[in-house]
Amino acid sequence: MTMRAPLLIDTDPGVDDALAILMAHQHAEVKGLAIAAGNVGLRHTVNNALKLVDVMGHETPVFPGCATPLVLDAADAAFVHGADGFGDTGYSRSTRAAANEHAALAISRLSREFAGQLTVVALGPLTNLALALRLDPELPRRVARLVIMGGAVNGRGNTHLVPAEFNIGFDPEAAHVVFSNWPTFDLVDWEATMHHGLAYDDLEQWLAADDERARFYASVSRRTRSWARQHGRQRMLSADALAMAVALDPSIIVESAERHVGIELAGGLTRGATVVDWEQRMARPANARIVLGVEQGKFENLIRDALGAA
Numbered sequence: 570m571t572m573r574a575p576l577l578i579d580t581d582p583g584v585d586d587a588l589a590i591l592m593a594h595q596h597a598e599v600k601g602l603a604i605a606a607g608n609v610g611l612r613h614t615v616n617n618a619l620k621l622v623d624v625m626g627h628e629t630p631v632f633p634g635c636a637t638p639l640v641l642d643a644a645d646a647a648f649v650h651g652a653d654g655f656g657d658t659g660y661s662r663s664t665r666a667a668a669n670e671h672a673a674l675a676i677s678r679l680s681r682e683f684a685g686q687l688t689v690v691a692l693g694p695l696t697n698l699a700l701a702l703r704l705d706p707e708l709p710r711r712v713a714r715l716v717i718m719g720g721a722v723n724g725r726g727n728t729h730l731v732p733a734e735f736n737i738g739f740d741p742e743a744a745h746v747v748f749s750n751w752p753t754f755d756l757v758d759w760e761a762t763m764h765h766g767l768a769y770d771d772l773e774q775w776l777a778a779d780d781e782r783a784r785f786y787a788s789v790s791r792r793t794r795s796w797a798r799q800h801g802r803q804r805m806l807s808a809d810a811l812a813m814a815v816a817l818d819p820s821i822i823v824e825s826a827e828r829h830v831g832i833e834l835a836g837g838l839t840r841g842a843t844v845v846d847w848e849q850r851m852a853r854p855a856n857a858r859i860v861l862g863v864e865q866g867k868f869e870n871l872i873r874d875a876l877g878a879a
């Protein structure tokens with residue numbers, strides 16, 4: 570059973586972010602898109618979010634956030650998502666304007682407006698959420714649930730610093746602020762993403778649906794799908810879609826573990842790693858429900874519905 574509770578998405582669209590955002594608008598009440606830099610620069614991630622709101626025919630406000638990580642600059646992921654973050658298709662830009670409110674302030678405000686009901690889904694670097702926490706330390710008390718796409722709980726990351734996953738590795742200081750100040754959150758990591766890939770044939774069948782969302786997603790994801798095939802990925806990995814599925818319908822979780830997860834900030838080889846206290850030796854309370862497995866069929870149904878391919 571999916572929910573229609575209020576949802577706030579912090580995101581760096583980004584091809585897999587786009588699928589997650591389509592899913593959220595199909596199955597929940599999205600109260601805003603808080604935009605981060607990450608996959609590509611903030612100008613592109615904001616433009617991509619505005620375009621996606623047009624394609625979906627919604628009026629979801631888009632709140633620009635931080636253009637840089639909190640402390641050190643980091644490399645983007647344009648090599649995966651395209652220079653513009655949406656497959657370099659040259660889509661016609663939206664005429665819609667972004668909101669005149671910073672993402673960090675919007676996160677705090679919406680947590681008050683929907684106190685006790687709001688689910689926050691973080692699909693990009695945690696810069697905006699970290700700033701919101703510093704401005705508003707009571708934020709976690711008002712948020713019903715936080716779901717984070719990030720990390721690699723056994724060190725199998727996807728960046729040049731082997732144990733680091735992109736969202737955490739792009740802004741480790743922000744992740745440290747969130748992981749050490751948010752009492753409990755759901756964590757959907759890169760390793761779970763690798764266990765829950767999508768068959769290319771299935772995805773391409775869904776993208777053939779007679780629906781504007783499917784047509785648009787087929788276009789913006791084309792480059793990333795061919796990049797994945799060329800780099801030997803047996804299935805299409807969509808980290809943000811998996812995290813969104815967990816946010817929309819927690820009943821799809823079939824295996825999880827509650828552990829303390831910390832962020833490495835200084836390691837020469839390990840900066841940005843998510844360090845899990847698997848043996849519970851640190852005597853610190855668990856802050857994360859680590860999602861280890863979901864029901865693949867239910868996950869894929871949420872995607873198909875969002876593309877009009879059900």
Ligand code: RIB
Nearest residue numbers: 583586692693735736808
């Ligand atoms: O590591 C995968 C994550 O990094 C996804 O959120 C993707 O969009 C990128 O932001």
Ligand code: CA
Nearest residue numbers: 583586692693
């Ligand atoms: Ca993302």
